[in-house]
Amino acid sequence: MIKRLRIERLAYGGAGIGRHEGKAIFVPCTAPGDLVDCRIVREKKRYAEGELVALLESGCGRRSPACPLFGRCGGCQWQHLDYGEQARWKEEIFRDTLVRQVNVPPDLVLPLAQAPEEWGYRSRVQFKCRQTEAGLVMGFYKSGSHFVIDVPHCPIAAPAVNGALRYFREWLAASPCPEKIPQVDVAVDDEERIRVVVHVLDGREGELAAYLRPLAETAGYALFLQSGRKDSLRAVTGAEDLYIHPETGGDLRLAYGPGGFAQVNLAQNRQLVAEVLAALGDAAPGRVLDLFCGMGNFSLPLARRAGEVVGVEDYAPSITKARANAADNGLTNAFFHARPAEGAAEFFSREKPFDLVLLDPPRTGAYAVTRELSQLRPPRILYVSCDPPTLARDLVPLLHGGYRLEWSRPFDLFPQTHHTESLTSLRLSA
Structure with a gap:
């Protein structure tokens, strides 16, 4: 029809x-x-x-999309829009979500923080793989399916990531078991180090490691194999850590390991961290709780300005990195705990209340956590979100529990896609 x-x-x-x-x-x-x-x-x-x-x-x-696969590949939705048009609609959709779902006054939604680069910004990419009669296909899923579309070059990926894609496409096609490789994760850091995790099935790790090790060493790549969940990660060659610099012009240097998390847009991450720090104003908080803290992306910049920071993350290897990052950067007032975010605010408040709680949950949000915070009533909350609908849902118990929304700013960490990050400031009403 x-x-x-x-x-x-x-x-x-x-x-x-x-x-x-x-x-x-x-x-x-x-x-x-x-x-x-x-x-x-x-x-x-x-x-x-x-x-x-x-x-x-x-x-x-x-406009004409930059990628010939746009419309077939499921990675981008908006390459056909001028970047200014993308930014305008991201801001409008974000504002409309908060106004319609949570009755936020429109003027409390601040202008979108646009990305400095709309292309070549992605520092981490997961490439899907499938062996076919024509050879190895390496790229992304077709929109709405698990059919892998071959992608020789991705225009939103960092140049170093595309370089690794070119090499691994050749290497894996000639490997002992291309049919056993479902995915390759490629990441580059702020210091141009490259780490690759090759996922492999059916116990072929030893054979594949022996084949790939000299190739990766020649290219200067750190290489890991993964045969199941993250606890199956196995080092093949190279240092395990990549490093991000979360502050523009600053000397903080934070490591994260394979299986750990860092924002895919490192330049915009710095802008987001700067906005969090600016939100503190002139009054440095005494005690801060950072929920879903990862390896310390927000915790450690905050620790330079706060009396004490407590970080909570349920992925234990990230907590190990956060503790090491604190020590390596000479920060003795940041303390990290491997446990779920749910219940953490109540537990750690028993010793002493928090002046500020920051949370940066996954796309599914943190409704149980915001319900808990509405009962504990810390004076200030900063909510970093990567999904406007779950943000709106999670704000409801806070706004009904005595908090007022001071402002919310969308951030474009994902040009060419519809996705929007945001930072929302809430303060307990007098």
């Missing part, structure tokens, strides 16, 4: 929205102002989902 639509706006998730006989139709790879023919692929009671068949007229913010 073909429908002709004028695209009116963009939705969270990246699709354009048009209307046919009053019913909203969501069409990926369209832009506001486009006149399109689309095919309905899924019909619901209140809306429908379509796929682009023909672009009849282009909206004013449309």
